[in-house]
Amino acid sequence: MTTEPTSAPAAPTAPPPAAPASFETRHDGTFHGTGLAYRCLAAETHLPDAKGEPRASVFSFSYLVDDAAPETRPVTFVFNGGPGSASLWLHMGALGPRRIVVPSDGTPAGSGPYGIVDNELCNLDKTDLVFVDPPGTGYSRMLGAAKPEDAWGLDADAELVAEFIKTWLTVHRRWASPRYLCGESYGTTRAVAVAGKLAGGLAGVAFNGIALISAILDFHTARFERGNPLADVSFMPTYAATALHYGLATAPDGRDAFLDEARRFAMEEYLPALVAGSRLAPARQQRVLRKLSRLTGLSETWLERTRLRIEPTRFRKELLRDTGLTVGRFDTRYTGRDYDDAGELPDTDASSYAVDSAYVTAINDHLTRGLGIGWNRPYMVFNREALLKWDWLGPRKDDTPRWPGYVNVAPVLGKLLRENPGLRVLMANGLYDLATPFHAAENTIAGNGIDAGRIAMTYYDAGHMMYLHEPSLGALVGDLRAWMG
Incomplete structure (x- = not known):
């Protein structure tokens, strides 16, 4: 008795897509x-x-x-x-x-x-x-x-x-x-x-x-990797704008002048300080620390602990910590409340779930x-x-x-x-x-x-x-x- 060889069944093919709707x-x-x-x-x-x-x-x-x-x-x-x-x-x-x-x-x-x-x-x-x-x-x-x-x-x-x-x-x-x-x-x-x-x-x-x-x-400009100071410098004037919005910074000459000062500080003082790192002289570090605190509304003690670096998610939790509020990522005008006030990072983004x-x-x-x-x-x-x-x-x-x-x-x-x-x-x-x-x-x-x-x-x-x-x-x-x- 002989049998004819059988071919493998054809693989199923996907049906052609319907005409565009x-x-x-x-x-x-x-x-x-x-x-x-x-x-x-x-x-x-x-x-x-x-x-x-x-x-x-x-x-x-x-x-x-x-x-x-x-x-x-x-x-x-x-x-x-x-x-x-x-x-x-x-x-x-x-x-x-x-x-x-x-x-x-x-x-x-x-x-x-x-x-x-x-x-x-x-x-x-x-x-x-x-x-x-x-x-x-x-x-x-x-x-x-x-x-x-x-x-x-x-x-x-x-x-x-x-x-x-x-x-x-x-x-x-x-x-x-x-x-x-x-x-x-x-x-x-x-x-x-x-x-x-x-x-x-x-x-x-x-x-x-x-x-x-x-x-x-x-x-x-947005990668907060260790060793990359460009992100810190690029975000810093927005921290200043936010601090001013919440009354944690003052602008006697108006907001535009205040933000121009923040830009100049970011490029002319803050960036060299971050690049200097451990080589930064103590007296110069204290000058940068004081000015960074004045512009961002963050305490000198906290900024010294972060080695002058401000990661945006940390900023959102820290800025209004004493009031129990966090600020939004997409829009810092929005505030939210977390499960507790002790953490380092906000639970979520208040400016996202708001809309x-x-x-x-x-x-x-x-x-x-x-x-x-x-x-x-x-x-x-x-x-x-x-x-x-x-x-x-x-x-x-x-x-x-x-x-x-x-x-x-x-x-x-x-x-x-x-x-x-x-x-x-x-x-x-x-x-x-x-x-x-x-x-x-x-x-x-x-x-x-x-x-x-x-x-x-x-x-x-x-x-x-x-x-x-x-x-x-x-x-x-x-x-x-x-x-x-």
């Missing part, structure tokens, strides 16, 4: 006194792999004014950061046609119902707006054989967003339009990296402007009732796994050893400015931001071959999300409008 709604609104009819296209865009098969689905919200001339009508691509965050913060907090209203004075938004209103400050009268959620955030995801982590890295993320922008310009026939990028927090890193991808290798996609809200381009429920509520209400998106799929506000697995260094380009390093895209911005004389850059800074401090942005501009004369630097009486503060929201929008021209 699209939800279109039409609206009317008044923006800066101008009544407009516009539509929102909330849609997936499939990006192909080298074989032409879909590998990523990028979900975006395109707000498009009817009957606008594509050759003159600007378009602005907007995203937040994280990495791992969706675009809801700028979408529902500042730039979209609907926004959430929260208290301006640093008090928590609490529980609902929240005030979700038409945003008359939306710049839709000047530019179409495209809010982009990179894969792993919002409704965006990888497809087919691609793994989620294939999108999670400085280089991979920038490649995908750059590819999305080129595809969007083609699909919407908007290659002739003036083009802008707007990113917040890590989104500023992404914005510069994306602009670099699109400007290089004959890609030929130049931008008219890049808006960097709460910027971090050189991560060395997160309001924003999550706002985006989900907008998606379901405002835009009619009927999916049961959850909208991923923040993907912690993406943050934990983020590839900061990118693919190895050759066989040479990869030495330890840190992320710095600021030289890319300098190159973009040198090669594109029409590029305009705005850097928006919150005075009470302990995530991406304003002096860190100033140091980044000074040290990376960037023409400071080409950078519009703006400052606001709020924190990382300066638009939580109503007067700062109005000022930010006004500055963006003036910058765009």
